[in-house]
Amino acid sequence: MSRKDATRILQKExxxxxxxxxxxxAFKVPSGAEVIWNETRLELSGPTYLMMNKPLDCVCANDDGLHRTVFSYLDVPNPxxxxxxxxxxxxxxxxxxxxxxxxxxxxITSPKYQCTKVYRAWLADPITEDDAEAFATGLQLRGEETLTAPAVLDIVNEYEALVHVHEGRYHQVRRMFAAIGNKVEQLHREQVGQLKLDENLAPGEYRSLDKAEIALF
Structure with missing residues (x-):
C-alpha cells in the first residue's frame, strides 16, 4: 500500500x-516506518523504478488500439x-x-540536464569517418530549423556504430543518418546516462532498479 493510503487509515481504529x-x-508517515494497524503490520510501498529490455513491435503507451504496449509486459500493482x-x-x-x-x-528527459543516451545502430550503407565528423558538427534534419547538437558516432565496423546523443528529437537517430544519406536497418538503445541495459534481461523482461542505479539520476 502507499504511504498516502496508510495516512488515511489513521482515521480508523x-x-x-x-x-x-x-x-x-494529517500525520505524515515517514519512509521506512513500521506501521501497525489493529495488530497487523503494513508494508509501505515507495515509488517504482523499472528497467525493461523493450522488444520490437510494441509501443510506449498505456493504451493503443493497434499495437501491444510495453505495459502489457508488466506484472506489477497499478500499472x-x-x-x-x-x-x-x-x-x-x-x-x-x-x-x-x-x-x-x-x-532524465529534460534538455536542461543533457542526459546522454547510447544507441547501437546497424546501417544499410557503409559508415565513414566523414560521417563521424558530420555528427560531431551537427546535422540539419528535414523539417527542423536548427542543427542537431554535437553527437558522438563511434564506428564499430563498416555497417555498425554506437551513437551518443543527449537531445530527444522525434526519431532523431534515424533522421540523423537519413541526413547523411544512410538508412538505419536496426536500432537498439544500450545506455541512459551511466545506466546500462542489464544483459541478463531478454526482450520483454524487466527488473527493479537498485538504490545505486536510482541515484544515478
Whole structure:
C-alpha cells in the first residue's frame, strides 16, 4: 500500500507508527516506518523504478488500439499509474525506464540536464569517418530549423556504430543518418546516462532498479 493510503487509515481504529499510537489523519508517515494497524503490520510501498529490455513491435503507451504496449509486459500493482521515461519507437528495442516518479524522470528527459543516451545502430550503407565528423558538427534534419547538437558516432565496423546523443528529437537517430544519406536497418538503445541495459534481461523482461542505479539520476 502507499504511504498516502496508510495516512488515511489513521482515521480508523488502532494505528501505531514506530510504536507510537497515532490518531491524527494529517500525520505524515515517514519512509521506512513500521506501521501497525489493529495488530497487523503494513508494508509501505515507495515509488517504482523499472528497467525493461523493450522488444520490437510494441509501443510506449498505456493504451493503443493497434499495437501491444510495453505495459502489457508488466506484472506489477497499478500499472496505469506508471509512465515511460521518454519513448522508444515501435521498431526500436533496448533500455527503457519506467516509473511513477515524475521528478526523477524529468531529470532524465529534460534538455536542461543533457542526459546522454547510447544507441547501437546497424546501417544499410557503409559508415565513414566523414560521417563521424558530420555528427560531431551537427546535422540539419528535414523539417527542423536548427542543427542537431554535437553527437558522438563511434564506428564499430563498416555497417555498425554506437551513437551518443543527449537531445530527444522525434526519431532523431534515424533522421540523423537519413541526413547523411544512410538508412538505419536496426536500432537498439544500450545506455541512459551511466545506466546500462542489464544483459541478463531478454526482450520483454524487466527488473527493479537498485538504490545505486536510482541515484544515478
Amino acid at each position: 488502532t494505528v501505531t507508527v514506530n510504536g507510537v499510537q497515532q490518531k491524527k489523519s 496505469s499509474k506508471l509512465h515511460t521515461v521518454g519513448r522508444l519507437d515501435l521498431d526500436t528495442s533496448g533500455l527503457l525506464l519506467i516509473t511513477d516518479d515524475g521528478k526523477w524522470s524529468h531529470r
